[in-house]
Amino acid sequence: MSEAYFRVESGALGPEENFLSLDDILMSHEKLPVRTETPMPRLGAFFLERSGGPETDHAIPQGSKLELPLWLAKGLFDNKRRILSVELPKIYQQGWRTVFSADANVVDLHKLGPHFYGFGSQLLHFDSPENADISQSLLQTFIGRFRRIMDSSQNAYNEDTSALVARLDEMERGLFQTGQKGLNDFQCWEKGQASQITASSLVQNYKKRKLTDMDD
């Protein structure tokens, strides 16, 4: 309850990621299919199977398809599409969008990319003509799944929640944990333990780690 460590939150769902947020750094590491619009000299060393060979200065030829992480795609992208053009990953395209609109609850969002909502929101920066549909689809998927998340987080007290959490993506897991924390705090208050001074979780974690160090 009286926790002192406040981590930097993810800004991925808003207009821009938070520079210092560790969650955003992990999220922007996911890959995105991309097409080069201009030959990129000397980068053939990194992408050996696409490289043009030593005659062309180890260039990656124009029009080759690559998979780049989001941070790189964002950095190299500009509105006139001089260097890259971005293709949408499958899960944000029409096929999957109809699956989500049919029934959002059944889909395993953790497998489809653990940062579904964050990544999708940042994808909107790449000015695709389908942006309006993507944002609507993200919103509707969340609305469809929200009720189950809230229900399960508020009613699973003191049990193993791995089955409930397995199919949620990272943002939903964060929500679930907040719900669980609220539930635990409330139960604690009901039992009259709210005024009990407890060792902080930082201290307890540190003790556990120290024991393993000593074992080594």
Place this chain on the structure above:
Amino acid sequence: MIYENKIKRNEVKSGGQSDLIPTIKFRHCSLLRNRRCAVAYLYDRLLRIRALRWEYGSVLPNALRFHMSAEEMEWFNRYKKSLATYMRSLGGDEGLDITQDMKPPKSLYIEVRCLKDYGEFEVDDGTSVLLKKNSQHFLPRWKCEQLVRQGILEHVLS
């Protein structure tokens, strides 16, 4: 490194080798990314060190100090000093210790049980209490709150 990259990019633009620009942008992005990861890691460490002041108090156990770099130690000392100055400026002449009473207190004295051996512990009126494992005592709240938070004592509700 980022500065050198910028110089190189300017040279290229003015020299007319404009086809190298994508490569330079690529390198620039990678450098920015590396910097971002390093800065975010160091910032997170600082946030945790700040939390340590509120959990452990002014004096950190030696094992923890061993894991911190010299700059982090200095940051911690400066933060401690700022916090102390601030606390002294509140509440009249002596100041107010805001790291105490993290939960609203119900009574002046509390019942505690000792979880590990700690040794002698002196109370305000001079009597000292021997804290051995599993011994129970009735002590003033402000003296033992620190020890409970550190996990040495356990607050027992009757």
